[in-house]
Amino acid sequence: MDRERIGLLYLIFIIMVIVSLPLLTPAQEQQPNNHFSEQTESGLRPQSDQRKAVQVGTGMGTEQGYRQRLGQGQRQGQSSRPEPVPTQTPTQNFFRFLFSPKMVTMLVIALVALALLLTGKMDNRTRIPFLVIATFLYGVSANLGLKLFSGFSMHPSPICAFTKPILYGLRAPMLATMAIILVLTIIGPKIFCSYVCPVGATQELIAMLADKLKIKRRKPSFRLSQTVRLVIFLAFIALSWTAVVQTTVQGQLRAKSIYDYFNAFEGFKWHLEPTLLNNLFHFLPLLLTLAFAFITYRPYCYLVCPVGLITNFLEQIGIFRVVKKKDSCNDCQLCALKSPCPAVAEILKDAVLVPDCFACTVCTRSCRQNRLKFGVKS
Numbered sequence: 001m002d003r004e005r006i007g008l009l010y011l012i013f014i015i016m017v018i019v020s021l022p023l024l025t026p027a028q029e030q031q032p033n034n035h036f037s038e039q040t041e042s043g044l045r046p047q048s049d050q051r052k053a054v055q056v057g058t059g060m061g062t063e064q065g066y067r068q069r070l071g072q073g074q075r076q077g078q079s080s081r082p083e084p085v086p087t088q089t090p091t092q093n094f095f096r097f098l099f100s101p102k103m104v105t106m107l108v109i110a111l112v113a114l115a116l117l118l119t120g121k122m123d124n125r126t127r128i129p130f131l132v133i134a135t136f137l138y139g140v141s142a143n144l145g146l147k148l149f150s151g152f153s154m155h156p157s158p159i160c161a162f163t164k165p166i167l168y169g170l171r172a173p174m175l176a177t178m179a180i181i182l183v184l185t186i187i188g189p190k191i192f193c194s195y196v197c198p199v200g201a202t203q204e205l206i207a208m209l210a211d212k213l214k215i216k217r218r219k220p221s222f223r224l225s226q227t228v229r230l231v232i233f234l235a236f237i238a239l240s241w242t243a244v245v246q247t248t249v250q251g252q253l254r255a256k257s258i259y260d261y262f263n264a265f266e267g268f269k270w271h272l273e274p275t276l277l278n279n280l281f282h283f284l285p286l287l288l289t290l291a292f293a294f295i296t297y298r299p300y301c302y303l304v305c306p307v308g309l310i311t312n313f314l315e316q317i318g319i320f321r322v323v324k325k326k327d328s329c330n331d332c333q334l335c336a337l338k339s340p341c342p343a344v345a346e347i348l349k350d351a352v353l354v355p356d357c358f359a360c361t362v363c364t365r366s367c368r369q370n371r372l373k374f375g376v377k378s
Contacts, residue, residue: 139198
């Protein structure tokens with residue numbers, strides 16, 4: 001990719017970020033004191049939940065319920081001394097979520113995987129347990145109803161962690177999720193997307209199965225996939241700014257994310273919706289992702305996911321990545337031909353902007369002269 005095209009891509013990305021920033025202010029001003037745990041994945045609370053919250057709020061230790069009980073006691077002639085309501089600062093909430101079992105295990109799994117990549121001990125036999133564990137812990141376990149996995153719910157999903165702050169303001173779980181993803185992206189080759197993300201892990205497992213079944217998969221050009229992914233994100237920004245797609249939050253009309261309609265992460269929530277159409281919207285994105293994973297490599301990551309788009313720009317400054325030994329590579333292109341992703345061809349060219357690399361180790365294992373490895377780019 002030439003430098004003019006690279007500069008244009010970075011310019012578009014900067015414009016997206018600048019356009020998105022004004023959206024944060026009204027969201028924070030309108031909901032300064034709402035706790036994130038009281039919202040659903042879309043930033044909304046169903047009407048039935050709102051009614052329950054009102055009923056429960058009068059009988060439990062919420063601030064609103066306490067004030068209601070205090071007013072009732074005063075009306076009934078009872079003397080009550082106001083008691084302070086315990087609250088947590090945003091910083092305390094952030095670190096509470098950041099050091100939760102879910103986030104800590106994500107960090108541990110990613111760093112162990114990175115250590116195996118750097119030592120050259122990561123292969124398919126080693127990768128499969130990582131991918132299965134990630135799928136189970138962060139996609140399946142919360143549906144089992146076991147107390148052991150109560151803190152591993154898909155909330156917020158990576159997509160919502162990156163898009164909901166633009167619509168509804170910053171919240172501690174979103175910031176903690178973003179922090180883990182961004183830090184792991186800078187440390188390793190998209191190490192979160194490669195070995196922690198449940199949607200990415202299931203696509204990777206299907207890619208391995210397709211290879212075993214000798215199903216020929218297509219490799220679309222990175223220019224095409226990046227364009228599709230970028231157009232979807234720009235449409236999200238435009239629709240959020242103009243509020244064409246709306247919903248109601250606490251009696252106010254608010255913009256709704258278009259990613260809600262094709263969020264594959266929602267398919268890991270095993271609850272049935274009241275109508276067939278709602279179930280279709282809920283499960284179809286994940287089912288289509290798994291089906292297309294037999295045809296092309298990581299279709300959701302390359303074509304849809306906004307996390308993939310943002311981390312692709314960030315991984316260009318990543319510390320560890322796939323690198324080649326310039327003096328000894330004979331440019332046979334075997335690694336690029338066998339690799340399922342379009343990143344290797346650009347790595348061989350020493351391109352400034354490299355497509356998404358998911359550390360699948362196919363290129364490093366297929367190089368007969370051992371000229372590709374995971375390390376620090378000189």
